[in-house]
Amino acid sequence: MKAARAKTPRRPALKKPPAPGPKDPVGVYCRVRPLSRQDQECCIEVINETTVQIHPPDGYRVFRNGEYRETQYSFKEVFGTLVVQKDVFDVVAKPLVEDLIRGKNGLLFTYGVTGSGKTHTMTGSPGDGGLLPRCLDMIFNSIGPFQAKRFVFKLDDKNGVDVQCEVDALLERQKRDAMPVPKTPSGNRRQIDPEFADMINVQDHCKVDEVDEDNVYSVFVSYIEIYNNYIYDLLEEAPFEQIKPKPPQSKILREDQNHNMYVTGCTEVEVKSTEEAFEVFWKGQKKRRIANTQLNRESSRSHSVFIIKLAQAPLDADGDNVLQEKEQITLSQLSLVDLAGSERTNRTKAEGNRLREAGNINQSLMTLRTCIEVLRENQMYGTNKMVPYRDSKLTHLFKNYFDGEGKVRMIVCVNPKAEDYEESLQVMRFAEMTQEVEVARPVDRPLCGLTPGRRFRNQAFREELARKLEMRGGPINGETEEQSASEIFLQNFPPLPSCELLDANDDQTLPKLIEILEKRHKLRQMLSDEFAKNVLAFKTTLQEFDSSVTSKENYIQGKLSEKEKTIAGQKMELERLEKKIKTLEYKIEILEKTATIYEEDKRNLQQELESKSQKLQRQASDKRRLEARLQGMVAETTMKWEKECERRVAAKQLEMQNKLWVKDEKLKQLKAIVTEPKNEKPERPSRERDREKPVQRSVSPSPVPPSSNLITQVPSSQRLVSNPQVHRRSNSCSSISVASCVMEWEQKTPSHKHTGGTSNARSRQQEPEQSRDYNASDRRRGMCWTGVIEVPRRRDELEIEEDQCCRNAPPVRLRHRRSRSAGERWVDHKPPSNLPTDTVMQPHVPHAITVAAASEKALAKCDKYMLTHQELASDGEIETKLIKGDVFKTRGGGQAVQFTEIETLKQESPTGRKRRSSPSNADPLEDAADSEWTDVETRCSVAVEMRAGSALGPGYQHHAQPKRRKP
Ligand code: ADP
Ligand code: MG
Secondary structure (H helix, E strand, O other): OOOOOOOOOOOOOOOOOOOOOOEEEOEEEEEEOOOOOOOOOEOEEEOOOOEEEEOOOOOOOOOOOOOOOOEEEEOOEEEOOOOOHHHHHHHHHHHHHHHHHOOOOEEEEEEEOOOOOHHHHHOEEOOEEOHHHHHHHHHHHHHHHHEOOOOOEEEOOOOOEEEOOHHHHHHHHHHHHHOOOOOOOOHHHOOOOHHHHHHHOOOOOOOOOOOOOOEEEEEEEEEEEEEOOEEEEOOOOOOOOOOOOOOOOEEOEEEOOOOOEEEOOOOOEEEOOHHHHHHHHHHHHHHHHHHHHHOOOOHHHOEEEEEEEEEEEEEOOOOOOEOOOHHHOEEEEEEEEEOOOOOOHHHHOOOHHHHHHHHHHHHHHHHHHHHHHHHHHHHHHOOOOOOOHHHOHHHHHOHHHHHOEOEEEEEEEEOOEHHHHHHHHHHHHHHHHHOOOEEEOOOOOOOOOOOOOHHHHHHHHHHHHHHHHHHOOOOOOOOOHHHHHHHHHHHHOOOOOOOOOOOOOOOOHHHHHHHHHHHHHHHHHHHHHHHHHHHHHHHHHHHHHHHHHHHHHHHHHHHHHHHHHHHHHHHHHHHHHHHHHHHHHHHHHHHHHHHHHHHHHHHHHHHHHHHHHHHHHHHHHHHHHHHHHHHHHHHHHHHHHHHHHHHHHHHHHHHHHHHHHHHHHHHHHHHHHHHOOOOOOOOOOHHHHHHHOHHHHOOOOOOOOOHHHHHHHOOHHHOOOOOOOOEOOOOOOOOOOHHHHHHHHHHHOOOOOOOOOOOHHHHHHHHHHHHHOOOHHHHHOOOOOOOOOOOOOOHHHHHHHHHHHHHOOOOOOOOOOOOHHHOOOEEEEOOOOOOOOOOOOOOOOOOOEEEOOOOHHHHHHOOEEEEEEEEEOOOOOEEEEEEEEEEEEOOOOOEEEEEEEEEEEEOOOOOOOOOOOOOOOOOHHHHHHHHHHHOHHHHHOOEEEEOOOOOOOOOOOOEOOOOOOOO
């Protein structure tokens, strides 16, 4: 028979796309070994099935501040000191073996510091087999009856596998056996090495439940060591040289067409039993030890990798021979890695060459760490950083497990002793991080499409046939099945008649026999035709059924993978969206904070604006008030000057009239002298007489004494120049300062009798006397002030008048006060220059006659007078004063007002700003002179007297209170 060569394999896709299917995290387990001595200090405690707690040993300061802190680490499962190898195997390695048999790859490594139990866990100790022998045992327990004959599967040097028929395999076997040195151990038949016999003596009979019975299997093992970033084949048969042993040759890594990494030229031994496999391993282990001793290496610094490859291929449709199709072969592998001690270099006190080696070993572990970190980062944050697998042989070799698909598990071994505390912490951290890395779950291999169970059905059929034949005492062994089947059929045919020829001329028996035989032949023909037909029909039905099942399975598979893809995609989308949501939430938070800050700013600015606008409004209203006041002042000044001019004109007129009259008189006297000089004695100068009785002496209007004359008459001692009291009067009435008069009166006489007077002059003289009726306290209260509102005059005149007034205080008759119950009538004098007050209290007198200027007519009708006066107070605010007085009739028939009270309305600014009451550029002297008659004090201390029938309107007289004048 010719070996059926497998078809040329299809070229795989150039680059393996990243597995989109479901992913599983790297399973990380923790194993705590028991302390070697009971008295040792323990710093690791197993809290529960998944958590360990690590605490610093006594006297150890973890943190600079001396804080004592315990740290907990969680794993998929934690194995305490009492957990036996079998339990560890059941949890960690069993699923990996199950996967291996189902054609999926697996990687299991032990990580930890030297002496933490990595080798104990992986290989085991004498009498206590580890994961490796247990894995082998389970594999062979599972595939034992279905193993292919040796050399049916052939591994090529490109990490591939080939299949050949049994005959070719047999030939090859014979060829190898003929060779002087047998390349492979002879298997079960050999005696087991007592060195490790107790390590593989596993009595568990553990096996995979569902092994595909229609497949044939073959196991290949290889054992390599990575030391100082070099790969050495531990199974290589090197010619042994006693004198100068050659250093082992390092191997290189290559990538196969499926992008899987493999060690080129690595010995892969086909093994048929646990013992055989473990023997191979042991051989490698021995070699490793020898090399370490010969080359002075430290075994704890090398990584050992034991690779179990399982090749499987389906049986053909008959269930007899392996299907000769390369595509149908599945090659899966389980790598068992015992990593080098993870401790830092200084701990082992390595020196020189050893230090460099140690550094390299550490380097490869560091690279493993980095790879895991980058993988984790890429997976967690969706980044696409390059994973530096190529930086070390160790990571490069296992790149496919992380890149492609497979199941990765790690056992972290820790020694709870205090000396290992710091290193154990590092180990725990690495382990925790590793748990976050996810590896694509391996997919199930496709079905071969042949009828399942064919191996056993074929067997059962054969057994059944043999049994039946035996029952019938049928053909002896070696007869074909077809023959025995026809025998069974023959039994169903009509029996043959007796074929014995009794007579030579018997012409009945033979023809009868012929006839029957022909009948039988026909029947047989019919039956065989029908059988063929049935077989054909059955075959087609079976095929149809088979194909429909296959197509349905394929369809379901496709659908499933599609669904899985969609689910994975949706999951990814969900994760992406969640990330986006998180970022957006963060953004929103920031924006909200910014908005709050801006709003606060806005509020502050608005407040500022409001306060500024209020200030502006205040300033504007101040300005308006000032303007109005200035306007009022201007108007008043204008009025004052107009009146002054009028008064002067009138005075001049009077003066001229006087002069005229004097001249007339002189002329008359002269005339009299001239006409009758001898009859009469010369008289006093007419001037003096005139003065004494001007009214009686002449019919012509009585001259008003000119100011200059007055001055001459006033004794200097009586002048009140030193006292700045100002007495003013109009041409029609006299005015004096109440205060000055009062002072004068007080000085002169303690009491006065009231004397009435008819003329203006007389009433003027009597004024002070009336004032004296009021006692001092009354005066102080301002109740007896008398004053006349008047038009101001020039200063020199005022002073002159003052003097005169002081000497001739105006006579005022006693007031006839009316009863209040009789009903008072008021004159409300509001000068037009007044501004409306902003005060809440507004002056209002019911039934009052409101006048803009003092009117004699109005006064005649009323008995009360009220003057509203406004001025700027010292603080710059407008002060409104209501000056109230009683009106009473004078003897001369006029009205006099006696001021009694002052009511002040004033608004004060809370800011208390002081304002100038007069323009700063004003001449202080002029200002003083002007302010004299505008000054409220002056105007308030006033008594009014009005002559009846005065052509010039009411006479005004201001009696100023003592006022200090600026120098
Ligand atoms: P490593 O390979 O990590 O350097 P080993 O596996 O060689 O450490 O273990 C060192 C010693 O500790 C060995 O003698 C081994 O028998 C013992 N040991 C390790 N783990 C255990 C365990 N779980 N139970 C009992 N003994 C153990
Ligand atoms: Mg070890």
